[in-house]
Amino acid sequence: MTYGRHALFATSALVCMAAAMPAAAQVKSFDIPAQAAHSGISQLGRQADVQIGVARKDTSGKRTNAVKGQMDVEQALERLLKGTGLKARATGPQTYTVLPLGNGHDAASTDDPALVGEGGATDGAVEPVPADDIVVTGSRLKASPEGAAPVTTFAREDIDRLGAASVGEVLNYLPQRSYSLSDNTNFAGAQSIQLRGLGLGTTLVLINGRRTVTSSLQGARAFFDVNNIPLPAVERIEILANSASAVYGADAVAGVVNIILKKEIERPVLDLHYGFTPDGGSDEKRASLSFGISSDRFRSGFTFDYFKRTPLFGSERGLTADLDFRRFGGVDRRSLNVSPGNVMSVDGAPLPGLTSSFAAVPVGSTGIGLTPADFQATAGMLNLGTPTGLSSIIPVARRLSAVAFAEFDVADSVTMFGEFMYSDRKDNRLLTPVSLSNLVVPASNAFNPFGVPVRVNFLTGMDPREDQSGSESYRAVAGFKGDIGKWNWEVAGLLTHDDGWSQITNQIDIARRTAALASSDSSTALNPFQDGPGGSAALLESLIAAPERYVFASSAKQISAFVAGPVFALPAGDVEVVVGGEARKESIAFDAYGIVLDSDRNTVAVSGEIRVPLVSSEMEVPLVRALTATIAARYDHYDDFGSTFNPQYGIEWDVNGDFRLRASYGTSFRPPTLFELYQPATFLPGSQTVVDPRRNNEQYVVDLRSGGNADLGPEDAKSFSAGAVFSPQTMRGLRLSFDYWRIKQNLRVQRFTPNIVVANESTFPDRVIRGTPTAADIAAGFPGRILEVNSTSANFGGVKTDGFDAKADYRFETGAGVFNAGLSATYVNNFDAATLPGQPAIERAGRAGSISLGGSIPRWKATGSLAWSWRGLQLSTTGRYIHSYKDVNTFDVETGRRVASQFIVDAQVGFTFGKGIGPSNPWLDDVDLRVGVFNLFNKAPPFSEVTTEGYDYTQADLRQRFVYLKLSKPF
Incomplete structure (x- = not known):
């Protein structure tokens, strides 16, 4: 609990600092070009850190003026709106409403203009966007500044300040992400998103509020690869670490990650990025171009992005260059498969002419004309090495992406819109x-000096194998949206398709290898007894097998619609509802590893939400400024496993405008994947040795049946959260929040080994097929011998986890610039996982987790940041903390050691030319230059035996110090 005291101290210090600062100064610095009125008003709201309400129909066809310089908000609004026929009215200390001139209505009686200028990207709020395009993750209703469940937002400003190169890297700063299986560990360089440690498929990824589907190359693991999304096209990322199936349907068990893409782009921007590790390996290059075309009725944005990364080899880092971990108190993981290699007898007897059954091939040996005497000096010795140093820990990646958005006002109250995203990517991982x-x-081998068959371990000298993969995908959305009085509606269609492939090159042909090992001709025989390659370049090349290309595909079609608005008024305000429905067809297909699969499923769903204001400030109820209840529910029907109904309930209690309480409860589900349901059945006779506890632990061989299980049902979960938010109106930039969360997941889809099934026959009686007992069996009290074991997936076990999230943010302006300070932390109180039948649940909180379990669950994770900006100059630093946890080996057995805690510091310096200081030059004005460093102090990953590489790659980054340069030039 040491870090708990540190976190409490840091939070207290932040509060004290906030209390000592004056309220935010009203004089602001503005730099807003002339543009379409709606986006101009939104931009002023961002720069002024105020809320501005405006209706889209009031700004249609209008353009606002340029505003530049130091002034108060009222002066800026007056200049911005001069000559537009619009006026601004203050409706609170930091809130304004924009109305047409001559409109006699006050703010409370307008057609509910939404907030388009909410400054500061914080937990529970959304970054400013046009009013009709607000997306609040966790609800389809226009939310209050604080919802019933906490939402964390990474705004574009935060993303730029972090210097991240991908969506996955941004989310590494999220404490609720217990572990990360990144593109250096996942198949095909993929990046998965998993919240709360609940595993693949339990966190739903949305793009602009619409669900994604399984990427083609991840058909067997069923997750969307967020590396398909180019980060320069992202406006913000919203994270709801709470159940949301009542709103979004399947997979939102641990929460939702909503990636909002840029829409209107005011000026063309060229972005260049270069990054490198001073210690070598894993350089990154990126170039992107963004621009928009807009008129009074038409708005659009386009982003084109190119990204390339070079590999990081195991030999370039100390941990992976030498796998003898005895220096850390671990085991020696070096390999016998080295050059020069090793030789041993086939039966454990001494090798001919030697007193030992094994010997190392002598250093410098040519392998020609050897006799047993040449091995006298190395008898009983072994050559050991680390051939994984030749493999790439971080793979080569090349990504070409394009994103487009457009919308057209067909009429004052009807807008047609479309989105398109394209990705073409290739990944290449070098293997040993x-x-x-x-x-x-x-004995017939031309170089065998022993005259009898022997076993060898030897690195052939062939080029490294290459695990190559690639995919080409597109995602298209088209629809209409509009208003009917106070109601708004939308109808949209979505089409997505992804084609992928993979292959491994430089594999050896087994038949040719067998022939070369047996050859008595020195020109065609493999020579594993020499110090060097096992043969000539021509011989080794002749042994290479033709690569087998595997193909994958996934696709989805979806149509959805909703209508939302007020239904009637209560004393506290309007009761708002949203009713919607969707129909979706998704499919996967692949021909890989001997498995041919082509399956699809159809889903239909209806959903509804209602927001009921129970108390308002006008009712003057003591200690209740506002009280609001929300209820959401969704019914999903799948044509394979059936139906599921999931409700969600929330309450928001605004005590006095400064202090708010909130709580949320809901259910969620994850359907069995198409692969889990329909993987082709395999029957392998006489392929499995089992230990039969009902026959006195007798060992014998049985038949094995595996594959998909069409009888699987969905996983289900219940989640609860409750918390408090403190954001005093007198100190607008300060916000503190604290939330408790709890999730219980049941009926997880798991696949057990045959011996686990046999050891728990009473749990899986239909999976163990026995023969008729013999007379001897009956006399001994034994059942008949097992004939067949079925190890297909089953719904079994679950997870119970709970903990606390805390967050503190403070933004304030002074004469010396603008300061932003933040601290967020997550504490996992319990993580009880039932993974084996007949065994107690494993407490994984504070413990490393083998990769088969998903990853490690540290109890404490935290991120702190401090940023300062003044007249174009920006300085920022970010710290990431991971508390120490119990270490385990690759068999998930505790080692008695702890994985050391990590505290990684990042830093960035930025300068925007032409803003207050620096030359005024048309080529330099508005150029934004940033130089940053990840892992400023070059901290190496702490040693862990949970992987064979000696570090926990679900928690640590082997790149260590990484330097980057970013240049952005608007035109």
């Missing part, structure tokens, strides 16, 4: 070269 691992070399 082909080796001969414990293979028999016949």
Whole structure:
């Protein structure tokens, strides 16, 4: 709990600092070009850190003036709106409403203009966007500044300040992300998003509020690869670490990540990015161009992005260059498959002419004319090495992406819109070269000096194998939206398709290898007894097998519609509802690894939400400024496993305008994936050795049946959260929040090994098929022998986890610039996972987790930041903390050691030319230059035996110090 005291101290210090600062100064610095009225008003709201309400129909066809310089908000609004036929009216200390001139209505009686200028990206709020395009993750109703469940937002400003290169890197700063399986560990360089440690498929990824589907290359693991989204096209990322199936349907068990893309782009912008590790490896290059075309009725934005990354080899970092971990108190993981290699007898007897059953091939050996005597000096010795140093820990990546958005006002109250995203990517991971691992070399081999068959371990000298993959995908959305009085509606269609492929090159052909090992001709025989390659370049090339290309595909079609608005008025305000429905068809197909699968499913759903204001400030109820209840519910029907109904309830209690309480409860579900349901059945006779506890632990061979299980049902979960928010109106930039959360997940889809099934036969009686007991069996009290074991997936076990989230933010302006300080932390109180039948649940909180379990669950994770900006100059630093946790080995057995805590510091310096200081030059004006460093103090990952590489790659980054340069030039 040491860090708990540190976090409490830091939070207290932040509050004290806030209390000592004056209220935000009213004089602001503005730099707003002339533009379409709605986006101009939104931009002023952002720069002034105020809320501005305006209706789209009031700004249609209008353009606002340029505003530049130091002035108060009222002066800026007057200049912005001069000659537009619009006026601004203050409706609170930091809120304004924009109305047409001559409109006699006050703000309370207008047609509910939405907030378009809410400054500061904080937990529970959304970054300013045009009113009709507000997306509040967790609800389809226009939310209050604080919802019933906490939402964390990374605004574009935060993303730029972090210097991240991908969506996944941004989310590494999110404490609720217990672990990360990043593109250096996932198949095909993919990046998955998992909140609360609940595993793949339990966090729903949205793009502009619409769900994504499984990426083609991830059909067997069923997740969307966020590396398909180019980060320069992202406006903000909203994270709801809470159940949301009542709103969004399947997969929102641990929460929702909503990625909002840029829409209107005011000026063309060219972005260049270069990053490198001073210690070598993993350089990054990026170039992107964004621009927009807009008129009074038409708005659009386009982003084109190119990204390339070079590999990081295992030999370039100390941990992976030498796998002898005895220096850390661990085990020696070096390999026998090295050059020069090792030789041993086939039966454990001494090798001919030697007193030992094994010997190392002598250094410098040519392998020609050897006799057993040449091995006398190395008998009983072994050559060990780390061939994984030749493999890439971080793969090569190349991504080409394009994103487009357009909308057209067909009429004053009807808008047609469309979105398009395209991605073409290739990933290439170098694997260790082909080796001969414990293979028999016949006596006939031309170089065998022992005259009898022997076993060898040897690195052949072939080029490294290459695990290559690629995909091409597109996602298109089209629809209409509009207003009917106070009601708004939308109808949209979505089409997405993804084609992928993979192959491994430089694999050895087994038949040719067998022939070369047995050859008595020195020109065609493999020579594993030399210090060097196992043969000539021509011989080794002749052994390479033609690569087998695997193909994958995924697609989805969806149509959705909703209508939302007030239904009637209560004393506290209007009761708002939203009713919607959707129909979706999704499919996966692949031909890989001997599995041919082509399956689809159809889903229909109806959903509704209602927001009921129970108390308002006008009612003057003591200690209740406002009280609002929300209820959401959704019914989903799948044509494969059936139907599910999921409700969600929330309450928001504004005590006095400064202090708010909130709570939320809901259910959620994850359907079995198409792969889990329909993987083709396999029957392998006589392929599995089992230990039969009902026959006195007798060992014998049985038949094995595996594949998909069409009888699987959905996983389900219940989640609850409750918390408090403190954001005093007298200190607008300060916000503190604290939330408790709890999730219980049941009926997880798991696949058990045959021996686990046999050991728990009473739990899985239909999965163990026995023969008729013999007379001897009956006399001994034994059942018949097992004939067949079924190890297909089953719904079994679950997870119970709970903990606390805390967050503190403070933004304030002084004569010396603008300061932003923040601290967020997550504490996992419990993480009880039932993974094996007949065994108690495993407490994984504060414990490393083998990759088969998903990853490690540290109890404490925290992120703190401090940023300062003044007249174009920006300085920022960010710290990430991971508390120490119990270490385990690759078999998930605790080692008695702890993985050391990590505190990683990042820093960035930025300067925008032409803003207050610096030259005024048309080529330099508005150029934004940033130089930053990840892991400023070059902290190496702490040692852990949870992986064979010696570090926990679900928590640590082997790149270590990484330097980057970013240049942005608007035109």
